[in-house]
Amino acid sequence: MTTSLPPSSSSDASAQVQAQVDAAEAELRRLGLDAVRVQPHGELARLEVPIADITTVSAQPLRLEVLRAVRSAGFALVAIDLVGIESSSRTRPLDSTPAPGVPTPPAA
Numbered sequence: 001m002t003t004s005l006p007p008s009s010s011s012d013a014s015a016q017v018q019a020q021v022d023a024a025e026a027e028l029r030r031l032g033l034d035a036v037r038v039q040p041h042g043e044l045a046r047l048e049v050p051i052a053d054i055t056t057v058s059a060q061p062l063r064l065e066v067l068r069a070v071r072s073a074g075f076a077l078v079a080i081d082l083v084g085i086e087s088s089s090r091t092r093p094l095d096s097t098p099a100p101g102v103p104t105p106p107a108a
Contacts (some may be wrong), residue, residue, distance in 0.1 A: 003064035027069030
């Protein structure tokens with residue numbers, strides 16, 4: 001599954017980031033994770049994983065392999081998006097409101 005960058009990215013920077021995303025996704029496919037998408041947020045790679053696979057990806061021994069694969073592509077931080085895979089998530093900033101169907105936390 002290929003991730004593409006938002007159209008607002010500069011061409012040189014976006015080419016470099018796209019290369020990182022492609023490398024990370026290739027390594028994840030090598031691990032058998034064909035449905036995982038990498039969404040770049042600076043040094044952070046946000047992994048979108050099918051909800052049914054979140055536990056498997058985040059548990060040992062695969063967890064360490066996933067970290068190695070994504071970090072080898074140049075990302076310093078790796079996070080798993082608990083919402084799972086969303087078709088329009090590449091345009092959703094990290095601090096946005098929850099995705100549809102995800103409950104909002106109660107006010108403090």
